[in-house]
Amino acid sequence: MSAFAAILSKDLRLELRSGVSTIAMVALAMLVLVVLVFALNPGVARGPEAAAGALWIALVFAGMLGASRALMAESENECIRALLISPVDRATLYAAKLAASAIFMLVALGAGAILTVLFFNLEFSGALVRLAPILILGVIGFAALATLLAAISGRARGGELLLPLLVVPMFVPALIAGVRASTAALSAAPMATARDWIGILVAFDVLFVTAGYLLFEHVIGQE
Amino acid sequence: MGRKLNNVLGAVTLALMVVALWMIFAWVPTEAEQGIVQRIFYFHVPCAWVAFAAFAIVAVAGVFYLWLGGQIWDDLGYAAAEIGMLFCTLMLLTGSLWAKPIWGTWWTWDSRLTTSFVLWLLYGGYLLMRAMLEESGQVARFAAVVGIVAALDVPVVIVSVRLWRTIHPAVLVTRQGGHGLQDPRMVVTLLVSITAFTLMFAWLLMLRLAILRTRTRLDEIARAIAIAEFRAGRA
Numbered sequence: 185m186s187a188f189a190a191i192l193s194k195d196l197r198l199e200l201r202s203g204v205s206t207i208a209m210v211a212l213a214m215l216v217l218v219v220l221v222f223a224l225n226p227g228v229a230r231g232p233e234a235a236a237g238a239l240w241i242a243l244v245f246a247g248m249l250g251a252s253r254a255l256m257a258e259s260e261n262e263c264i265r266a267l268l269i270s271p272v273d274r275a276t277l278y279a280a281k282l283a284a285s286a287i288f289m290l291v292a293l294g295a296g297a298i299l300t301v302l303f304f305n306l307e308f309s310g311a312l313v314r315l316a317p318i319l320i321l322g323v324i325g326f327a328a329l330a331t332l333l334a335a336i337s338g339r340a341r342g343g344e345l346l347l348p349l350l351v352v353p354m355f356v357p358a359l360i361a362g363v364r365a366s367t368a369a370l371s372a373a374p375m376a377t378a379r380d381w382i383g384i385l386v387a388f389d390v391l392f393v394t395a396g397y398l399l400f401e402h403v404i405g406q407e
Numbered sequence: 408m409g410r411k412l413n414n415v416l417g418a419v420t421l422a423l424m425v426v427a428l429w430m431i432f433a434w435v436p437t438e439a440e441q442g443i444v445q446r447i448f449y450f451h452v453p454c455a456w457v458a459f460a461a462f463a464i465v466a467v468a469g470v471f472y473l474w475l476g477g478q479i480w481d482d483l484g485y486a487a488a489e490i491g492m493l494f495c496t497l498m499l500l501t502g503s504l505w506a507k508p509i510w511g512t513w514w515t516w517d518s519r520l521t522t523s524f525v526l527w528l529l530y531g532g533y534l535l536m537r538a539m540l541e542e543s544g545q546v547a548r549f550a551a552v553v554g555i556v557a558a559l560d561v562p563v564v565i566v567s568v569r570l571w572r573t574i575h576p577a578v579l580v581t582r583q584g585g586h587g588l589q590d591p592r593m594v595v596t597l598l599v600s601i602t603a604f605t606l607m608f609a610w611l612l613m614l615r616l617a618i619l620r621t622r623t624r625l626d627e628i629a630r631a632i633a634i635a636e637f638r639a640g641r642a
Contacts (some may be wrong), residue, residue: 331554340540349535354562354568357560384566391563395556403548
């Protein structure tokens, strides 16, 4: 078994047995949606545009929770030290951690998407299928940034505070593109209107997965 | 690059700044459509230029730090980020002052405003990260990584925000090509102002670097004294 698969399956098994992160992320995504419905009133909080915005807010918050949990779990019993001593290069470690957080985020967002359809008066239809690849792209981009930056913010006292300050501004382009593409997908507009936005999401993912892969060794380990 | 050079640089900056102020307020003709408020343009554009140059320096310094090591690269990135933040704030403020009479609002989500504001948030995060991790002993490497990632983000921000919406006047390169400054004196004033601001940036950067270098030296001295006292106590 490759190192990547080993670390990923370890994280997945851990999560299957405790479920703490995913349950917390699903709950947070749900709370975000509920807060938005109350904040905007049900009259405004309906239809594809509001739903797409709400779903991406849920993505940002759930992602932030997931990213800080993922590294906290490793540092609790000094597990991170064992991981760093093991003959795994840092880039592989990054890729595995990125994959694990992306999977947890996707589970949370899957639940979030279903709740959005219910809360924002949409129909269960092919729109959800068209939404899926857009959300996957957004999740990969967010996890790529958050995994890299959580390794930095985790060192600070009150790092949970620092992580959003670093991640959210950097995520802005993906947020703009993702909300627009999701609106198009949910409102059953022809997907050609969303082509540019999806292009930006793909570029964002490629850029930051590569950057994280190359830079992770500089932020993890080595006292 | 001693103190003397820095003083010369400071004096030249001061002189040119006075000339630039005279040109902006007395010499250059008033713009026909916008009136007197257009003069803020000669502050706004140099601030934007300095902010972008400073943030580029942060990224380049980050690359060099990770590649070659050396405290000087970290100091350079830190100093440039601080000064860039200052001029980015000034750019947003001068833009906002101009926008109120011309666009009728202090703030709007125009593409360049949004891009500048996102930049401001990015480097605000960078500086906060530095402040929170100062004692970790690894802040230089973290800062280099954040500086590089932030710079990678900038082109994506620009593209996505431009696709999102824009109403910003394109003065320097208009949509028809060429530039939108009617009078040659306007071009000269802008160039002098940009030069003055660039010199001021260089001067502030040198001062800040000297302070950071002194701080590193003081830390070394304090450590040496502590070690010497510890040894003396044991003897």
